[in-house]
Amino acid sequence: MTLVSVGEAAAVDSARQEPVACPRARRLRRLRRLAPAASVAAGTALIGTHGSVYGNWLIDDAAISFAYSRSIAQGLGPVVQAGAEPVEGFSNPTWTVLLALARLVGLFDRGTLFGVPDYVLLPKALALLCCAGILAACYVAAARITRRPWLATIAVGAILAAIPSFVIWTFSGLENSLYALIVGWQAVLVFRAVLDNRLLAWKVALSAGVLAALAALTRPEGLIYAGVYPLVVLGSLRRPLLWQSVRRILLSTAAFAVPVGGYVAWRYATFGQLLSSPSVAKGQDIPALEDMARPGELVEYAGAPAVLVVVALLGMLLAKAPWWRRGLLALLVPLGLALLAYAVLEPDWMSQYRFATPIWVLGALIATLSAIEVFTRIGRRGRAWLSVGLIAALLPSAASFTSHAQEFRTKPNISACYVADRFGRVFNAYADILGLRQASLLIPDLGGSALTSRLRLIDMAGLTHDRFAELARDHDKPGQRDYVYGEARPTFIHIREPWSSGTGLAADPRLERDYHPIHFDIYQGAPHGDWVRKDAVTDDAALARLRSYADTTTTRVEQSGAAWPRRHCGATLRPGQSTIPQP
Template sequence: MSLAAATERTAPRRTGAEGPAVNDTAAVAPTRPGATPRSARRNPAGVVLGVLALALPVLVYLSRLARLGHWLVDDALISFGYARTLSEGGGFAQQPGAAAVEGFSNPTWTLLLAGLRLLGVFDRGHRLAGVEDTVLVVRALAVVAFVLTLLAIRATARSVLGGPRRTATATLVAGLALALSPAYVIWTGSGLENPLYGLLAAALAALLGTARARGRLFALRTATLAGLLALGLAATRPDGLVFAAAHPLTLLVVAVGAAPRGRGRLRSALRRALPPGAFGVAAFALPAGALLLARHATFGLWVPNTAVAKSQGGLDLGVPARAAGLVSAAGLPLVLLAALSTAVLLVARTRAARPVTQSAATATAAAPLLVCAALGGAGFAVLRPDWMPEYRFATPATVLGSALLGVLAVGAGVAVASPVSGRESPAPRGARWPGRRGPATAVVLAVVAALLAGAAVADDARRLDAFARTPTISGCFVADRYGRLFDLYADRLGVRTGTLVVPDIGGVLLVSRLRVVDLAGLTDRVIARDRGRGDTAAVAEQVFGVVRPTFLHLHRPWDAGLRSDPRLRRDYRAIVPGQDYVRRDVASAAAVAALRPTAVRRVAALVAERRARPLSGCGPWVVDPPPAER
C-alpha cells in the first residue's frame, strides 16, 4: 500500500490521464483552485479543522519569529546595500560609484527589496514602535511567505491524500513541524532570501502534485509553469538549479508507474514523458540562458562573484556526509517519526491484497512531492559546508520534508485507524492494519508518535534558544563596530573621504561614508579570485600594493597572509592593536595615540553590549555626512 492507497475509498474507477487506474475519489481536488469541497462546507468540524490547520502554525511561527528580536544576519545586509544602490539608479553595485560586481547570490530577492525601497516602505530610515523598517519589512515578508507556503503544502497534501479532513490534518502536521523548525525560523527571519526560496520550492511541488491529480501533468501548460518556477528557484539561489529536473523526473516516474509491465515498459514511459519534459526544460533553459548571457555581459562572469570567492565547484566526496546532515537539520525525533510512519505504510502494503495496476497508480500519487524533496536534499548536499549554524541552505529540504512528514503521518494514521464513519470512507479491505490486535497496535503507535512529537518540540525549542543566546554575526554589530566606529576614526583624524578594507561588510555598506573593500572577496572581483585560489599572498598584494586602504580591520581567518606582511608595520599605525589600523601618511603618531584610548573603550563597550543584548537593534540604517556638513 502506498501513501494514497491508505486513503482510498472503495469507489468506481476510471481510466485517467496519468495511469490506467485512477480512483475518482482518492485524490479529490476542487474544480476551482482554492475551492472547498461541498462535503467540507457542510461539515462544521471539517471547516474548523481546515482553519486550524492554517491558523495554528501561523501563530506558532509568529511566536518563534519574535524570539529573534531585531536580529538580522550581516550577509543579508549586503543584499540590502545592493538594493539601495539599485533603487537609487547606481546599478548593481555595493555602494554608489563602486564597480558592478555580483556580490550577491539572490537576484530575485535583491530585486524585490529594491522594488520595496522604491515604494518607500523599505530601508528609508523609518522606525515603528522602536523597530527599524528593514526588520519590519523582512519579517512581514517572512510571514507572508510562510502563509503562502502552507497553502502550497495544503495543495500538495490534497493531491496525495484526497479528502478535506486528511488534507487539513496533514497541513497541520507539516505546518507545525515547519513553524517549530529552528532551521526554517532562523533563516526565514534573517533577512536572507530563504522565505522566498522555500515558497517557490513548495509551489513547484504543489503545481506538479495538483497537475498529476487532475490529469494535467503531461500538459504543455504545466511544463511551462514548472520551468518558470524552476527558473525562479535558480534565480533566488544558485543551488536552486537542481529543481530544473523536478518536472522531467516526475513525468518519468509517473509514466513508468502507468506503463504496462513488460520488457518495453521503460521505453514506453520515456516515449510518453519525453515531449512534455523537453518542453518544460526549454521553458527553463531559454530564459535561464538569456539571464546567463546578461550576467556575463554585466559582470564578466558566468557565475556569481560569491561562488568564485567560495571556490564553489563540482561534486566532492563530502556530498554523502552533507546529505546525511539533513537528519540533524530536521532533528532526530522528527526523522524517527517519519521512519515510523513509513514503516507502518510498508507493513500495511505487504498485507494489502490489491491489483497490481491499482498499486502502480496510487504509487505515483506522492511522486511529485518525493521528487521535489529529494532534489531539495540534493541541492543542500552539493554545496560546500557552511560555517553558519542551523543549516541556512536547507530551506527547500526543510519545507518539502515537513510536507512529506505530514503526508506520511496521516497516511499511516489512516492505515492503522481505518475510520468507519464520516464522509471520508474507510480504507478498503486489505488496507487496514492486519490482525485482531490492530486497536492495541494503534494505541501503542499513537503513544510512540506522541512521545516523538514532544521530543521534537523540546529539541527545536532548545536549538532556537541556543541560537538566540549567541546568534550568527549580527548586522547591527557590524554596523556599529566596523561602520560607525571607523567613521568616528575618520572624523577624529580629519579624513573626509577614504577607503576601508574589512571582512564583514553588510552593516558597513548601510551606515558608512567610507568606500568599502570586501576582504572576504564576496563583492570584490580580484580578492574573490585570489581567495578562490587560496592565494593569500596575492590577497596581501592586492590590499597593500593596489588598494592601499586608508583604514584596515583584521580578524581571523581573513587575516592570513596580511599580518605577516612587512607592509602592515611599515605603512600602518595601530588604532586598536591587532585589529584596527590607519595608514601612516594619513594620521600622525600623536593623533593615533590620542585616539587609541577612546577606540579601545568603544570596542570593548560594543562587544560587551552585543554579548549582553545579542538580538537588539541599532537605530536607523543611514549614512551620516562628515561633521563639516552636518
Template sequence: MVFLVGVWSAWFFTIDDAYITFRYSANFAAGHGPVWNPGENPVEGFTNFLWMLWHTPFAWLGLNLPAVAKVTSFAAGAAILVMLVRYCRTNHGLVAAVVAGSAFVLYLPTYFHITSGLETVAFAALVLRAVIVGLNAIEGRRVRIWEAPLLLVLAGMLRPDGVLAALPAFLVWLWTARRDRRAWLFTAIAAVVGAGYFAWRWSYYGYPFPNTYYVKFGNITAGTAWLDTTVWLYAPLLVLTAALLLWRNTRKAALVLCATVVTTSLTYVVSGPTMDYLHRFAFHTFPVLCLSTGIAAGVIVRSGGKAWLSITAGTVAGLLATGWVAVAGLQAPDLPVIANYGPDLARAHVAIGQGLAKADIPADAKVIALHDAGAMSYYSGWRTVDFIGLNDEPIAHGADPTTVVASAHPTVIVVRSYGPGPVATAYHTNIREAARGYVHIARVQMRNGYYLHIYVVPQYADQVRAAVMPVVDQAQHTYDPGSYGDTIHRWLTRLRHDLPW
C-alpha cells in the same frame, strides 16, 4: 500562536551575510547597478539575485532593508505553514495536517531563518510550492498551466541551485501536461527567460556562477560531513518519506518528494557549505519533509484494519517525527551563538560601520579592508576590499589576499581575532605585512572569543577614532551590556525583559 511567538523570539537576529545582499540592493537603487563597489568591475558576491532585486525598490524608498527582509520571510513562513496544513488536511486528513504543521512550527531554527535577512525561507517556500504543484499534477488535480514554469524560473533566479530543486516537480508536471500546447508554450517562455537571465549574468559579471561558488565549492569532505549531519537531523522524516514508496497509491508522490530532496541537497554535498548556521542549507527541504511526514502519518491512519490501531499508529509516527526535530532543533550546537547574535552584531559590526559613515575624511580615502564583509560595509558605505574573496574577484580566482590588500592601501583594516590580542594572519592574509605602519586604534568585543581589531593609517587615525568609538561605546552599553557569554540563558533573559508585563 506558536509560530507567532517563535518569530517574536528571534526577531532581533540578522546574519552579517545578509548585509552583503543589502549593499548590492542599495548600490542598485542608487543607480550604480548591482555592484559591490560603485565604479569598479562588477562582482557577484551574492547567491540570491532575485532576493537582491526584491530589496532594491525598498532601498530606493529609503526603507530599513533588514526589516523588509524579515517581513518578507515572515510572509513566506506563514505561506509554508498554510500550504502544509491545507494540502494535508484536504488530501490526507486532520492527523496529517497537525503532524506537518507541528513539525514546522516546533523546529526552533525555523524562526532564526525567518529573521536572518537571507532568502532561506523564501526559497524553501518556492520549493514546497513546486512540490505541491507536482503532486497535484500526478494525482489529477487542477494545476494552473503557467505555475510550474514560473516556479522553476523564480527558483533559479532566487538561488543558482534552485533549478535543480524545482526540476523534479516541473518534469512531472510537464509529463502530465505534455498533450497541452499551452504547457509547451509556457515552458518555452520559461526557457527563454531563464537562458536570457543566465546569459546576462555571465556577460555582466564575467563568470557563469556567483563569486562565492569559486571560493567555496569542491570541499567534498565537508560536504560529506554536512550530509551525515543532515541525515541524522531529519532521520524520522526521511524514513517516513521513504516509507511512502511502500504504498502503491503514494508511490508516485514519494518519487517526487524523494527526488526533490536529493536534487536540492546535491549542491551542498559537493560544496561543503560554509555559514551553515542552524542547518540553514538543510532547511531548504525541511518543509518538503514536513509535508511528506504529514502525508505518511495520514496514510497510516487510513491504512485499513482496526480504526483505533491505525489512528494510534499514525499519530505515534507523527509524534515521534515531530518530537525528534523539535529536540534536534533545541540541541543545535550553534544555537547559543545564534540566539545572541543580534545584539552581538549590533554592538560590534553595525556600530563600527555606523561610526565609519560619520568619519570626517576625504571621500577617496574611505576604503576599508576586512573579512566580515556585511554590516560594516553596508552601514559605512565605504569602498571595501573583502579579503576572504566573496566580493573580490581576483582573490576568489587565486590572487594573494595580502598583495591585494597592500596594493589597495585601505585607510582602515578590520581584523577578527579569537582572543583579546591581535592576530598575525587571518583568512590567508598576512595582517602584520598588510597593516605595517598602521595605528591600532581599538579592540571591539563582539562576544566571548570574538574580537575586532581596527587599524588605521596614521594620517586619519584621530578622525576615525573620534567617529567610531563613541558609537561603539554607546552600542556596548545598549545591547546586553557587559554580557558576552554564548548561553541560552542570556537569550531567555533578554526575551523576558522584552515582555510587555
C-alpha cells in the same frame, strides 16, 4: 380546495424545517470556508511566535542584499555602495529585486513602520507571508488526499515552527523563506498534477519550468530543481505518450532556460563573468563521495528516532500502495534533489544548517501526509500504539530543538547591526577625527557597513571585489597579502580571526611597517583590531584622539555586540553616520 403539487409540498416542508436545520448547516458551511485560512493562519502564527524569540536579529549577509537593493532603487545600478564598481556580490536576484521594489514604494530603507525600523520589519514580514504561502501549498496538497486538510496544515506548521534551523533562517533577512515557498509550490504542483492525471498538460509543464527558474534565481543551487518535472515525467512514462512526454519536458526546460539564460547573459554583459562573485570566492569543487553523507548531519539535528519513524511510515505506505502512491513518489523527487543539493554544496560557516530550508518544508509535508494515511489505515489499538511511538520519537527532537534555539538566541551569528556600528559608524568617526574626506577600509564583514559607511569598502571575503574573489578561490595567501599592501593600500584595516590566519595579513611585516594600531579587539587581542595607514595621520595628537575615541566607543560597541545581540541599530541606516545607538 386548492391543489398543491408534490414539489410545492416538499418546498413547504423544507421551509418548515429550515429554522432548525439551516442554521446548523450554515455554520458547518461557514466553518468549511474558514478552515483553509484558519489553518494557514494558525500554522503561520506558530512559526511567527518562534521567530519572535530572535528579536530584531538579522544576519549580516542579508544586509549585502539590502545595500544592493538600495543602489538599484536609487538608479545606481548593481553596486554595493555609491561609487563602487559593478560587481555581483549577491546570489539572490529575486530577493534583491523584491527589496528594491519595496524601497521604491516606500516600504523599505526609508525609516520606521509602526515604530519598528523598516529594514527589520519588512524582511521579517515578507518571511511571514512566505510561510503562509508555504502552508497554503501544504493545504492544497492535503486537500487532495484527506478529508481534514486543515489538520494536516496545522501539523506541518507546528513541525516547521519547532525546527530552529527553519525559523532562524526564514527570519534572518535572507532569501530562505522565498526559496522554500517556490520549491514547495513546485513540489505541490507536480503532486497534484500526477494525481489529477494532468502531468502532461502544457500549463503544468510551463509552470514547473518557471518555478524552477525562480528557484535558480533565488539561490544558486536552485538550478537543480529544473530536474523535478523531467524526472517525474520519466518516472511515469508510458510508451503511447512518449512523444507528448518529450514535448512537455522540452517545454518545461525552455520555460526554465529562457529566464535563467537571459539573466546569465546579462551577468556576463554587466560583470564580465558567468558566475557571481560569491560563487567564485567560495570555489565550489566537484563533490567527493564522502560529501554524499552530509545529509546525515540533518538526521542527527532532527533526531534519529523521529527520522526513523518517518522512514518507517513511508516504507509502510509504499509497500501497501495507497491510491495516491504516484503522488507520494512525485513528492520524493524534489526532496531527493534538495538533499543532493545540500550534499554537494560547500559547507557554510553559519550555524543551524542554512542551506537545509527546503528540506524541512518538503520533509514536514511528506511526514504529515504519510502519518495521516497510516492513521486512517490502522485500527484503534494501532493508532494508540503509533501515537505513543510518535511521542517517544519526538521527545529527543524536541529537547534538541529547544537547546539549539536557546543557544542561538543567546549567541546568534554575526548581526547586520553589529557590523553597521562596528565597521560602518565607528570607522566613519575615525575618518572624521582625522579629517579625511576620501578614505578606504578593508574589512571581512560587508553587509551592515555597506549601509552606513562613507568609506570605499574593500571586502576581503571577495564578495564585491573580483580580484579578491579569484585569490580566495585559488587559496593564494601571498597574492592576497600583495594585493592589500601593494595595490589596494587601504586607509584603514580591520583584522580578526579567522580572516587573519586565512590570509596571513596579520603576520605580514608590512602591517606594522605601514600602519598604526588604533584599537585591539577586546576578545582576540593584538594584532587583531583596527589599523590606520601612517601617511593618513598628520600628527601624534590626531592619533591620540583616534585612540581615545576607540578606547571608549569602539570598546562599548564590541561589548554591546555580545550583550545585546538581538537589537536593531537605529531608525535608519545611512552612509556617513557616526553616532552609535545606545543599547
